[in-house]
Amino acid sequence: MPKITLSKIDTRAPKGLDKEKTKHKTNAILSQLEELQNLLFAEGKHSLLVIIQGMDASGKDGLIKDVFTSMNPMGVQVKSWKAPTAEELSHDFLWRIHQHTPSKGMIQIHNRSHYEDVLITRVHQWIDDKTAKKRFAAINQFEQLLTEHNHTTVLKFYLHISREEQLQRLNERMQVKEKMWKYNENDLKESELWDDYMKYSDQAFNNCNEVPWHIIPSDQNWYKNYLVANTILETLQSFNMKFPGMKK
């Protein structure tokens, strides 16, 4: 697996890629996903855990809306992780996560994830390097457990934006009435820690890449949507699913 260095990865689509054509492709993929998700649910054999990480305003919520809205909500669950509660903190960091892993047939989306426990916690030095290292090992084992013991495929997406794009989007949130509710006073302060976030993201991704990370250039939503939808499509197709017979 090649080493991930976010600062060397482009945040935009390759030059010359046609936006409208790509959007058409994405729509075709979404129709296929609708069918495949129905089959995933009916067959009840596999499951998907989709992890979405990214800096503030990298388009995590938008991705969920754009890619997963066409799926039957009976088979799709979204969990948006916030700062842990007192009860959650009185357990190991994977305790609350484990409760929201997908059962067979389901697609579970994690909007942020256990990777926050080795990202924001390190940027703010709430945990030391030794603890971080132990957590990397625990994360690898945890993802292995899901994969091997419940036919769960873990798909990890990092929505990669440039700092310029982030600042522009945060600025928009302060101006547009329909977006203000998403703005948090703290966002600009966190943004100033950009370089630390990149450094610790590199470390986390390279230490926890047994289940591989997909780094998604995300300055343009149409390209982001296409890449994620296509990765999910290829994953579901690889299951070679079929409708089961009658239950006895």
Add this chain to the structure above:
Amino acid sequence: MPKITLSKIDTRAPKGLDKEKTKHKTNAILSQLEELQNLLFAEGKHSLLVIIQGMDASGKDGLIKDVFTSMNPMGVQVKSWKAPTAEELSHDFLWRIHQHTPSKGMIQIHNRSHYEDVLITRVHQWIDDKTAKKRFAAINQFEQLLTEHNHTTVLKFYLHISREEQLQRLNERMQVKEKMWKYNENDLKESELWDDYMKYSDQAFNNCNEVPWHIIPSDQNWYKNYLVANTILETLQSFNMKFPGMKK
């Protein structure tokens, strides 16, 4: 509140109602719902608990697919209730339900619900009349709690089909490859208890009608979808929601 007697309520759309026109109306409603659900989530003040009850093959799953697929899955959660586990049975019957009530801004769908605890349990005489009566009171208090203490609006839909329609649909499940997985050997046995189910449904609905039941004629999916979507639309509109300002 007029007394509910299912056997006297039509299972079909009023004669002369135009199917294609109604479908167009439903589509227009679904677009509005998409916007209103976004607003519900953004405002974070109200929440909806949508309870869907109905006999086997009454179209509960289909309703969820048809009406809620157009909504952002970040704001919609579906819980399909099955027979209680040993752990769930070691608590009161509302314990497991309470854990899946909606937080502010969310739409929570219950595919079947705590009403099973006063329906199938009575048809099979797992509980006596005295216990049922106590449960009715507990259900009324529970629904009141959600309404008064978390701005939750509880919408209760009974999908009302004729027995002929049910038998036809169960038969289809035995024949069509894509539907076989939904068929359960037990379904036909349960269907023979139709009259008991109607009797106990009448009792449950009339004893727990403080939050009113919506009886939805459901032999035709297009009419069912229209009625449910329209009720949800009117409910969300009645909240007079607006986008909140910036969070501090």
